[in-house]
Amino acid sequence: MLFNSVSFAVFLPIVFVLYWFFTNRNLKLQNGLLLVSSYFFYACWDWRFMFLLLFSTLLDYFTGLKMQDSQNQKHRKIWFWLSIIINLGFLGVFKYYNFFAESFAESVSHFGWQVSPLMLSVILPVGISFYTFHGLSYVIDIYKNRIKAERNFVDYAVFVSFFPLLVAGPIERATHLLPHIKKQRTFDYAKAADGLRQILWGLFKKIVIADNCAEYANYIFNNSADMNGSTLVLGALFFTFQIYGDFSGYSDIALGTARLFGIELLRNFAFPYFSRDIAEFWRRWHISLSSWFKDYLYIPLGGSKGGNWMRIRNTFIIFLVSGFWHGANWTFIVWGLLHALFILPSIIMKTNRNNLEIVAHGRIFPTLKEFLQIFITFSLAVFAWIFFRAENIEHAISYINGIFSPSIFSYPKFEGMENAWTKLVLILLFLLIEWQGRENQYALEGMKRISSKSARWFSYIIILLIIYFYGNFGETVEFIYFQF
Structure with a gap:
């Protein structure tokens, strides 16, 4: 269902009326309606991938509870890495498998070896990068003791699948969106x-x-x-x-x-x-993704604490990963590399915050x-x-x-x-x-x-x-x- 379609023009008023006039301002009913509406919205693309979204949601929900309730750091780490590996595994198979297989075959062909890799004929589930990053940030924040695990499954599922942001962001954080979902809401004209x-x-x-x-x-x-x-x-x-x-x-x-x-x-x-300048451009373009990479990749890599070399290294890693996030094509990687080169002078001269x-x-x-x-x-x-x-x-x-x-x-x-x-x-x-x-x-x-x-x-x-x-x-x- 597209935002610029007739079907959405019908869907949105129906959900709006049900939400404000038939839930009697009951928070549980409101969130339940948002969850059902969000899954219906997603199923309009391809109902089969609705189960992948549900699996990803259940995985991170139960992983969060296991980490929260475990007193053993080793067990917490096992649950943490289980979620990370499965989430990135699904993303890798659906989005990047064919790219890596083709790149490998092309690389070995330069040495005279002919390889015909098995290619997957699968459709990329719409929004998979976005809702996967929702879940990853949630799990990471629990593991780092920044937040408590959410015990209400409906509230957590709404956080992951809220239909306005489900298929193309912004990439939300549990620290920001979950309080809105759990707070009593009244109509504000x-x-x-x-x-x-x-x-x-x-x-x-x-x-x-x-x-x-x-x-x-x-x-x-x-x-x-x-x-x-x-x-x-x-x-x-x-x-x-x-x-x-x-x-x-x-x-x-x-x-x-x-x-x-x-x-x-x-x-x-x-x-x-x-x-x-390019630094300002990236503070203003796709802000939720840029801040996600900053908080969950750039800072853990050392951020700007280790001098110019570390700042340059971490900046290049961020932009290369950002390019790769956008798609399985070398053009995206070059696009990310170019922006890393463009921002390099301001990193060296420390003018990136001007x-x-x-x-x-x-x-x-x-x-x-x-x-x-x-x-x-x-x-x-x-x-x-x-x-x-x-x-x-x-x-x-x-x-x-x-x-x-x-x-x-x-x-x-x-x-x-x-x-x-x-x-x-x-x-x-x-x-x-x-x-x-x-x-x-x-x-x-x-x-x-x-x-x-x-x-x-x-x-x-x-x-x-x-x-x-x-x-x-x-x-x-x-x-x-x-x-x-």
Whole structure:
């Protein structure tokens, strides 16, 4: 079930009405309804994988209880590693087995050995990386004595499978989400209205920006050998806004939907394309994943305590693992490596914590220096996105070679270029709205402070009309991060 589908537009109001009007504010009934709704939501993808989700949930639930109740450190460690190995084992089989098998066969072929590995014809369970990381953080936090094990199975199962975040995050922590799930919730009109506002902005990002950009990005990347340099630059830009509109749009809808049920999720995006350096970019892009790797990998590896060498080593490990997390393809690993190289100067010079506040805070315009910093950081991100989008390394290199050719100075030309100008205007409008709202949690949040009700509703109607007239409704397009 897609957030931008008719089925979700029917599903959400039904669950909302049942949740607030038929549970009599009973917390157990509310959480029970959320659990049933979440499993139904997931079963709409493929009901068979619902049992994998249930197994993962039961595994970590009982592992947590065993570790909590055990007085023997050795036993605690056994249960801990059992959960880690099984969770990563499932993730490895479904997501990475074919990649490793193909890479091994290709490697030994250089020595004259021909190997035909057994390949698995399995569908990647949607959201497996996300709910696996939910469970891993829960188990690790119990093992490190940061939290107590949750004894109410329904509450824990809702933490793992809450439908707004189930298939593409944000990646939640038990320390943050479980207290919301266990707390008595009453309907808050202001919070619900704010949720709807964020859902509206998320739909704009997905349907107007991401899906329109996808049409042109796919065409240009799929036919890159026939395109001139300037068209290839345009294709990279279209993908840059596609993936941001798509993923941050999903996160906005997820956060807004959760708020309808009185639950606050972790923020996942904070206007990353306005960053002044790559370190700031990663504090603002996919925040829940970046912070997860920081807390559960970077800091355990030693963090920044061992001097420059350790900081550099740990940074490269984090970015390589992050790239690999995104998919079983060398292009993702190169994408992660590029970002590690981009961030390296700030690590060495210890300037990676220079830009903590949003750019031009309290001002309308950035300074010339800030503008140039944003432009350089954005350009580096666009360059790295080429590897993220390319089919393979050879495709990415060919694409980049095409950009850095004399044809980059020619006029962009491809089928549909005339209509593309309209989409570029929409992207510009989108950037202006994001810039205006950059000091808020999301771009439209400031609208709630407009005193005139008619002015607010006029703005909402304009956005809805833009979605209606300029949204890509040709086919319901899945969110990019469902494949991760």
